[in-house]
Amino acid sequence: MSEDLPTIPFTASLARRLEEASEVLKNHKGLVRIISHYDPDGISAAALGSQMVKRLGLKFHTTLAKQLDDAKIKQIRESTPEDQLIIFSDMGSAKISLLDEFPHKIIVVDHHEPEKEGENIIHLNPHFFNIDGAREASGSSFYLALAITVDEANWDLAGLALAGACGDRQGLGGYKGYNEDLVQAAAGREIMKMETVPNLKGQTIYDSLIEHPEPYFKGITGRKREASRLLRWLGLNKESLLSDLDDEKKRFLTSICALRLLRQGATPDAVGDLVITRYWLYDWGLYADELSSLLNSCARQGDYGIGLALALGDAGAREKAIQHSKKHREYIITNLRELEANLPEPMKNLQHFMTEETAYAGVLAGLGTLYFFDSTKATFGMSDKDGKLSISARAPRGMVDAGVNLGIACRDAGNAVGGNGGGHNIAAGATVPSKAKKKFLKELDRIIGEQLAA
Numbered sequence: 001m002s003e004d005l006p007t008i009p010f011t012a013s014l015a016r017r018l019e020e021a022s023e024v025l026k027n028h029k030g031l032v033r034i035i036s037h038y039d040p041d042g043i044s045a046a047a048l049g050s051q052m053v054k055r056l057g058l059k060f061h062t063t064l065a066k067q068l069d070d071a072k073i074k075q076i077r078e079s080t081p082e083d084q085l086i087i088f089s090d091m092g093s094a095k096i097s098l099l100d101e102f103p104h105k106i107i108v109v110d111h112h113e114p115e116k117e118g119e120n121i122i123h124l125n126p127h128f129f130n131i132d133g134a135r136e137a138s139g140s141s142f143y144l145a146l147a148i149t150v151d152e153a154n155w156d157l158a159g160l161a162l163a164g165a166c167g168d169r170q171g172l173g174g175y176k177g178y179n180e181d182l183v184q185a186a187a188g189r190e191i192m193k194m195e196t197v198p199n200l201k202g203q204t205i206y207d208s209l210i211e212h213p214e215p216y217f218k219g220i221t222g223r224k225r226e227a228s229r230l231l232r233w234l235g236l237n238k239e240s241l242l243s244d245l246d247d248e249k250k251r252f253l254t255s256i257c258a259l260r261l262l263r264q265g266a267t268p269d270a271v272g273d274l275v276i277t278r279y280w281l282y283d284w285g286l287y288a289d290e291l292s293s294l295l296n297s298c299a300r301q302g303d304y305g306i307g308l309a310l311a312l313g314d315a316g317a318r319e320k321a322i323q324h325s326k327k328h329r330e331y332i333i334t335n336l337r338e339l340e341a342n343l344p345e346p347m348k349n350l351q352h353f354m355t356e357e358t359a360y361a362g363v364l365a366g367l368g369t370l371y372f373f374d375s376t377k378a379t380f381g382m383s384d385k386d387g388k389l390s391i392s393a394r395a396p397r398g399m400v401d402a403g404v405n406l407g408i409a410c411r412d413a414g415n416a417v418g419g420n421g422g423g424h425n426i427a428a429g430a431t432v433p434s435k436a437k438k439k440f441l442k443e444l445d446r447i448i449g450e451q452l453a454a
């Protein structure tokens, strides 16, 4: 391998920990059990790990899990022969006390807030190496550090690392810190290239208006007649490709899109997202965000196996994932159109709506908030199943800047009605008894009002 190729600089302590993990892997005989989170970051990490151990000539067994609770940990411990090596990825750091008690050799590669460092396991978490795990390294992007320590040839897996980081939304506003080093090195190695382009993701511009919920144009997205009319007005047709346009036409298109978004009440974040940096992965023939969306739609539709097979490069799985992704986007567009016609019910400081699929409440609340809901109110998407109300909450950034913290609001309002909740200031969730819906919303409205007044 040429010495001129760029790489990621590691601090001495990180390099030591990586070497330690690498030695364990290289000296291991027998099977490797890989357990990873089921979202795009976790699936990418699982695929990275699977390829890495396969190339070491080791047999492996990979499982994706929604969460790693105590029962799941017990089950893993009991079902894994003691001579097997277990690697947890994109999960595990919160459960170190339990994992430390395992008789097995264990490596944890995770970027979530760690419970502690542990004594009997090899714990790779950016947190211990002065890297911000929320922003600067994801489960899969950090995994690449291990993979290239084991063998520099594993640099070809960098596309997965980027897709995972993108899935955890760490690329918003540009990659930082460790992730940025990774991007620079991957670009230098011609694994990928960066492009700053209008955020229109279909094959043709028409496709992006019909099939893609982001950016969402009120009255146009998902509507054939209206989309065609807009294109004609722009002097384009159904076959026009973004790549056909010269820079001036591209700028004109972007400006018209921005004006439409502003007119429909989209947030500044949504308008800012009209021009994005994308990472083209040569080996995949996809952008990192496209690979990430494909993995995400597999996860959303509960088809984890296809997601993993896709991440491992299976062509059939890729076709299947594209179908999942199509259905996923169709479902979102249908529901957003529905919400255009029947806007969320307003209260003083919030607005709320009901939806069928629990897994989509957050996506719909998030996109509605960005693109056309009342941006002076927080949004709550709710679904009712078996006497339980699942709630996903999203706030426009402006409200967060004004003092709103949805995590605290969901926690306190949830507790007040015998449910529970929590999360981040901008995105949170709760589960409460269905019959407490009215009281819960009233409590939320009051708490958010207080947060705004404070």
Ligand SMILES: [Mn+2]
Pocket: 041, 042, 090, 111, 138, 139, 140, 168
């Ligand atoms: Mn993650």
